[in-house]
Amino acid sequence: MQIHEPKTHRSKRKRSLWSWLTSIWVVPIAALLISGWFAYQYFAQMGPEIKIHFSQNSGLQANQSYVKYRDVPVGVVKEISLDQKGEGVIITVRMNKDAEPFLNEETKFWIVKPEVGTSGISGLDTLFSGTYIQMYAKPEKKGGSLKTRYEGLEEPYIDRNNNTGYRYHLSAPDSRNLHQGSPVYFRKIRVGEIEEVKLAKDGTRVNFSIFVHHPYTDYISEETQFWLMSNISFTFNHSGFNLELAPVSHILNSGIAFDTPARIDHAPQKGISHIFFLYKDKLAMQKKRIGLGKSHRYHYYLLVDEPIAKLDVGAPVEFFGFQVGSVVAMYSDFDNNVKKIISTIEVVVDTSAFADRADKDTNNTRPFFENAVTKGLRARVAQSDPITGNQYIELVYEGQEGQRRIETIDGREIIPTVRSNDVDIAQKFSLILDKVNKLDIEGLLASTKRAIDENSAQSVKILKEFAVVAKNFKKISSDKNLQKAPQKLITILEETQKTLEAANGLLQADGGKSALSREITIALHELTRASQAIERLTTKLEKKPNALIFGDQ
Secondary structure (H helix, E strand, C coil): CCCCCCCCCCCCCCCCHHHHHHHHHHHHHHHHHHHHHHHHHHHHHEEEEEEEEECCCCCCCCCCCEEEECCEEEEEEEEEEECCCCCCEEEEEEEEHHHHHHCCCCCEEEEECCEEECCEEECCCHHHHCCEEEEECCHHHCCCCCCCEEECECCCCCCCCCCCEEEEEEEECCCCCCCCCCEEEECCEEEEEEEEEEECCCCCCEEEEEEEECCHHHHCCCCCEEEECCCEEEEEECCEEEEEECCHHHHHCCCEEEECCCCCCCCCCCCCCCEEEEECCHHHHCCCECCCCCCCEEEEEEEECCCCCCCCCCCEEEECCEEEEEEEEEEEEEECCCCEEEEEEEEEEEHHHHCCCCCCCCCCCHHHHHHHHHCCEEEEEEECCCCCCCEEEEEEECCCCCCCCCEEECCEEECCECCCCCCCHHHHHHHHHHHHHHCCHHHHHHHHHHHHHHHHHHHHHHHHHHHHHHHHHHHHHCCHHHHCCCHHHHHHHHHHHHHHHHHHHHHHHHCCCCCHHHHHHHHHHHHHHHHHHHHHHHHHHHHCCCHHHHCCC
8 A cells, every 4th residue: 555645835935135134244233333333432522633842742652641631631642743843842632522612822731740849849640640731721711713733831831810919020140049830938828939930131130920819919018028938047146046947848849938027107019010139048138228229229330450259249239237239240351451350340229328318309319329429439349258258349438529420431330449458368367477487586586585584683683672672661560650640551551561562472473584573673663762751751750750740840
């Protein structure tokens, strides 16, 4: 029997392209979409590319160094290259999208790196994060036209319009090792900072611009004095010595200090245009001064042919022990005609110091100084310390009245000078040695020996004469009739006897070998004559005891 299997019909269905693609490309397509999303997110957050020009790189690294604003990274350094002239570097930075509104004309950039200076240690955070670029921007200036090229700053930027306070200007012969950002103190409290340190156009001094915050500006007037803070202060005077060490915070942040003399008529002044002098330390600031200062300081010149090796810029100009100015510059040239070095010393003098206190007009005080020169005021180079030989300028009255006056030569007003009488200690010692070498030491010793020998014989004679005198006085003082005389005369004789006995002891102890013997010899002769007169008086009293009362009658 044959069994037949049933026939089955398999249906053939056609697969669509979509289903075919879905099954094969689902994973790659998903990955592509995700990558596209991330790419969109990346480019959507990517800000503009900017270029910043610096004088040097200062440790920045591509793809590692950041640009920070308020300690938040807002960009990354992408490329570092030299500029076309080779005078600096171009830093290419890719900024974040959220930082784009701040990239305008008000934005500033500078490099932050670790630095150790007189004003302290800065940039310590870069020891861990590395050197980075700091960005400054004004939130209120957000928006505006986009700027993509910048000139980097060498020093941190200080916003001069975003602080409450006032700006003041100082001047000094040198920078005092201060720089931008150094603190300003008032009674050891930080009240401001230095905004700018700049060399004057003529190159003779350094100008400082400082900013003092409110309310400390109330303690500044035109009488305020500024000085460089010292980490170690040592003073020595009649009351002892005093050693002061600044706190560690001040040692790491040394700066400028100021103080204002307390006066009844003191009133705070804002926005003072006066240029203050910056003293090198507090001791220099505390020197005695006279004069009104302010606008009464004028430049004069001295011509001297004396050595000025120990005269420094900043040395005082003094008048009767008071400082009335200072040395600001010196120039020296060899004069072949006189075979000497002629030095020109430029000084600043406060002419108001020479105004008589009875004069009320103090607006123009130059005529007072010119009149003083006409009456004999002269300038000379003097020594402030005979040991070190340090020099200063002294104004003294040593000239004849009416002989000289201030002369103007090549536009310079020249003060007449006189030569100094000072001789330093080395020169004095040399002079003493020269005098000692010229002495006839051997002849002097021989003369001294002869004088001693002669004195010895003379002293024996003196002792014999003295013995006679003492014996006569003893006889006179013990006379019974004399004892009946007034008590006053007896006392005088007894004191005289004691004096002679003391002199006798002195001569015996001396041995008659000193130059004192000659003087005593003369005195003893006088005493001998006196004793003889007293002896005659005693004889008269023996004959007539009441002679002291009634006389010879």
